[in-house]
Amino acid sequence: MAQKRPDKATIADVAKLAGVSTATAGRVLGDYGYSSAEIRDKVRSSAEQLGYRPNLLARSLITGRTKTIGVVTGDIQSPFYASIVRGISDVARTQGFGVIVTNSDERLDREVEAVQLLLEKQVDGLIVSPFDLHGSDHLHAAVDSGCPVVQIDRIVKGLTADSVTVDNRGASRDCVAFILASGHRRIGMIAELVRSQFDSVEEFADAIRRSAVDTRFLFPSWQRLYGYIEAHMNAEIELDLDLVPPVRAYSAEAGKKETMNLMRRHEPPTALFTADGLMSAAAMDAITSLGMQVPSDLSLACFDDLDWMRFSKPGITAIAQPLTELGEAAANFILDRINGETGEAKHVALRPTLTVRGSVIRPVPA
Amino acid sequence: MAQKRPDKATIADVAKLAGVSTATAGRVLGDYGYSSAEIRDKVRSSAEQLGYRPNLLARSLITGRTKTIGVVTGDIQSPFYASIVRGISDVARTQGFGVIVTNSDERLDREVEAVQLLLEKQVDGLIVSPFDLHGSDHLHAAVDSGCPVVQIDRIVKGLTADSVTVDNRGASRDCVAFILASGHRRIGMIAELVRSQFDSVEEFADAIRRSAVDTRFLFPSWQRLYGYIEAHMNAEIELDLDLVPPVRAYSAEAGKKETMNLMRRHEPPTALFTADGLMSAAAMDAITSLGMQVPSDLSLACFDDLDWMRFSKPGITAIAQPLTELGEAAANFILDRINGETGEAKHVALRPTLTVRGSVIRPVPA
DNA sequence: CAGCTGTGTGCGAACGTTCTCACATCGTGT
């Protein structure tokens, strides 16, 4: 029978029962320093008898390492972050690390609050999906204080921290090029497009033409728009930015509304490119609401490969991001730094994969 | 300019700079005990100047509370657990608690390992989706050691711990009753149906007829099957358990295969009820692979309301589980216990909601 | 046999907080 409170057993209790000093018991149980086989057995059996469980808090206080990594996601409920966290925790588990997750809801105040909590809890490293790409004093402070930081999905300008991102621009460019190659000339794009120094899509395109845009410090939806524009430029097809109504919010309702407005124009696009999972669902909702059929009425390709795109009536051509891999890579980066690796910040951009299904066909001649 | 390592500032440093004792500085910064306004200002400004950040580890070591709750999910990547964790962390955040998440992958060894890690990290409470409903020594030990435990989604027999579950049997019964009321007499069901003391669906049905089944300690997919059977019994319609081929695995491939086999029979069902999100996707995949149309060839209703069921060609009639609410409830339960609430274990079963869309119609007379 | 080096053990000081005291100072009622 276990006693009522086995976890009250401390290393001193074990030592007393085994008839050794706490230092010796500590060496056996903590697996450091010298100890004879005889004493090892005695201590271990005493520990077992008392139901001893080490108190990692005390250990961490003295070693200065908690074997915990903190993660700031936008929203753990989204499949995007859920998959990333899965990848992170898989790697963490194999190394005996715990993972504390928080949500920023893409709000700076929440992110700051979360980082502060994690830092006070003395996490060994921080994996953050940063919100403010041109400031983020809290992240600079974290780095300066010696806490390893890995950025995911986006990169803060001037922050000397590793990053794992996705080649949004390239994947988007290739996908739009594929749609163009199918003969489409009027491709609509539904994208979030908030949080940027650019006030309008036109201004953004102008800056690209002037080569005045640094892709790295853009939010993903802007990077994907960059790919869209780039594909048009490469194919020397005139841009019609009226086909890219910025949704200006990350909500399905807003996405649906913009899609419906776009498709109701007197000269609607013949194909649609959606910039992420939420916008894809929103657009699909709009399309079926309008009684339109993919691909006969409208070709469709999506960034983010969701379940339903596989078994949809025609499968939906989609770009899949390697999300658990992204999480794994981020975890490995942070673990390397925790283990003392120094040197230049490492930056990796993972390649998404385009899966061609039946949702993009040659446009019907009007 | 912040110095290189601001987080090295300790309460003693602040105290020295402010010209007071560490005890006094502690009282000001920790916000406990007496302190004069004058000293408060002095200490606070010294703290600010040094960039002082409290070390929660040290605080926890002495107070015995970490303001952290541990969560053991089956798989954080699944929308099911992701939503629950979202609910948990929302509540936790408002109380200044952190959340450590782990994955059991529905494996006992992983769950035991995760619980051990969390306990050693001295979490104040544990929220677990238990795997072994008729054993779980590790959870009994946790409860006995005084660590509050809340069970989610399923309940371990004999474990005196609060629980938040979903009324799977009732929701399933009502949904199947709805399909029966539409005139269907041959309703197929695709369900995981692993992990149970019952070897076969027939044996399970027999036990139900003998009233020898305690719904509480079944896995959700069996509870949902219970509802399916109950609906038939209530409507006095003869059961044909050949229509419920147990998938015996939690994988989309297996679910698709069983669905295809079922639909290829010489007398296939006229309606299908799927027992969870993964099985719904699998079944949908099978249906479209077979070139069948919902609802003209087959009516369909699903447990778990996924995105695509809303904007699917006909909307899919589906049961939505209140997942974030479940997480919130679990978090509130655990916080109550952490705050010293004693007394009987509380058990709540949340009601899912059935959303009727267009995927169930009267069967065509053969 | 002195001087190593390798192995094993114990003492006590950390780590950065909170908490229990003891004590000092004040205003106030008797």
Add this chain to the structure above:
DNA sequence: ACACGATGTGAGAACGTTCGCACACAGCTG
């Protein structure tokens, strides 16, 4: 004048580990 509670402060002991050090003893080497 005195006791008394309310308010404020500091010294030092916790919390449960790890770690530096001193020491003890073995088996070598020269």
